[in-house]
Amino acid sequence: MALRFEVLGRFNRARAARLTLPHFTCQTPLFMPVGTQGTIKGLTTDQLEAIGCQIILGNTYHLELRPGSQLIDDLGGLHKFMNWKRALLTDSGGFQMVSLLHLADITEEGVTFQSPVDGKPMLLTPEESIHIQNNIGADIIMALDDVVKTTITGPRIEEAMYRTLRWIDRCISAHKKPDVQNLFGIVQGGLDPVLRDICVRGLVERNLPGYAIGGLAGGEDKDSFWRVVAQCTAGLPEDKPRYVMGVGYPLDIVVCSALGADMYDCVYPTRTARFGTALVPEGVLKLKQNAMATDERPIDPSCPCMVCKNYTRAYLHCLVTKDPMGSQLLSYHNLSFMMRLSRDLHMSILEGRFPEFVRGFLRVQFPKGDVPKWVHNAMEVAGIDISECCTPTNCQHDAMEDTGVDISELCPPTKCP
């Protein structure tokens, strides 16, 4: 185990922690920008440090294609190759294959796929994935899991979950650098609480440095999403980091943090930047809109980032989707926003004002009080009273009854008319 995870503060299930990795000491909850090919699109390493970025995610599949993990290893690892002095995480490569290559096929041996280079059949085994990730040298590496779309049902989910458990043992025995790289296991099991429970227990038995909750953020309904997160965080050890994979909407991060998750990654902030969308406390700001052409304000007057200190919406309007500078500046702001959100979560938990933070966040996102049902439901479980953020008509606790969960004891009569 090459990490230390110290919980510094809590509010119910939410926790603020110090995560000490070989290359950097991070504060959780934290958001990890996705740097697919050994770079975050449009930002220099200095800029990433300036906005407070702690961990960058690299995609094993892409890095193995170009420049190749062997070359990265020969040149001293990815940290050195891209000159990033803070922490790195690599995924297993499996998810990328299944999602990018429709010809991928999963067998007990591994993931077979057609090489995008020469079309020949290739095989990514758990051993190979770990070998590549050992070459790349990230602080955290991910086990190869059997990824199934959350929207799929039936025996395939069960097969994938058991296979993920069998593969974790192959990953553990293939892992050559446990003293400098932390192997995280991934909880699978679709939306089935029984399968998720078996997987959580199976992984916890292996005493891994950290655990990820996989198979989410794939189009499942939000109520199912938070329930899986809540179930997994409840079953995972207190003294290990918990990473919800592929989650990146600010609202989802706030909810998952309230439920006891610590780490997140998503391409959303940088991808949406390229389409001209900025993240703001109220939600999103579409800079392409005509109204922006004459708007002399910064993206977010409350944002202390370089972009908001220097540039107006009017100027960004004429850059976005036309000039590289448009996506550079919006990516910078959007990642700054995510970093600030991470810091706010950490500090508010640490300083004992997490519920106030959540309520403030929701009030700004939903000024009309129309907080979605699923958020409401999740917050009940997280033990955070958000009733003042909701208009009475939106306080639809009866929806919970539809799902068969009795929350009456969490629900004072004054809140639910």
Place this chain on the structure above:
Amino acid sequence: MRFAVKKICAGGAKARAGLLQIGSSSVETPALLLSTRKGLPAFMSCDLLSSLPLPDSLLLNVCPTHFIEGPPSKTLSNIGGLHRMLGLPDHILVATAGEPIESLPSSEASNKFGASFETPSGRKLVKPSDYMELISSMKPDLWASLADEVPAWVNEKRNKTSVDRTLRWLDACIALDAAVGANGLGVVVGGSSIEQRKLCATEVSKRNVSGFWIGGFGLGESVEERCNLLNAVTDCLPSEKPRIVSRLGLPEEVLEGVASGIDLFDSTYIYQLTMGGFALIFPVDMVEREMQNGVVDSSAGDSTKINLRATTYRKDTSRIVDSCTCFTCQNHTRAYLNHLLNVHEMLAQILLEIHNTHHYLRFFRSIREAIKDGEFDLFWKQFVENRRSQIAAAVL
């Protein structure tokens, strides 16, 4: 704006070292105006720009026609002009119309009412009144008048028309300018005709202008005629006002321009290098050239630059230029840049623009030092010979 020539080179060349002061900023000349796209260098926001050496990097060339599509003049004006909109309060912004990337002058579509430009949103006709509206909302530190630029190959009649129109539009611009030309630069055109060049330069010199922008180069003229044309123009211009030449970008072209008495250069050379994956590596001063004697790295490129896309840099962990102090060279290897270019990541262009700009600013600094030391002729000669021997070595 204040400008003073501090030293004129002895010998044949007319190279001169000067000092340009605008507001609280002052820069020595000859100097490079960084090319921009909508006011910022293509890949450098204000924070990245601040990593470049000062005051060398204070000069930016901005193109008014980049703002035709917006923001609206009133908005730009309310924001406080370009300095505020770009987050560059202390930079010196020099506005000139027409640049080859996104606002190429199209002489065949220009008419007596205005100049025409090829822009990403189609061809635009810009009248002096439109132009001055842009200028007054941008509030640049210096601006060149609207010009009817023509390529070298147009006939005598068209060339003459270009001079007539450019002079007429200069008068129109000054008449429309609230500051009555206090920050205006008169444009000198005249194509490949020595006679028209002289006529234009002489006429512009009679106007109330703060300096001169010499246009119509880099549009198909030959090297020999360019030298003569440039000298003919500078001979007709008063010596106490600054001279900018447009689109002379290659190191050799810059040296020729300096030798003809040019003070400021605007060109998209750095941008074009950057987009091509090239990094400048030539030795910028005489000491470096002596040290480099015999050691020629011409594996890919032409000895002034290397193409980092070449597979030879795949595992090259050295810096682009060993002695370079720019952000890129201090932090990244050729191998990393090669990778970024291979996978089409924008960081490649960001890092290359930083290095190339930094390198070219150092080259200009060496030119200024050579002039101040009275060694410009030697510097120029040595540079050209060094290039020639490198090309010869590369061929062998």
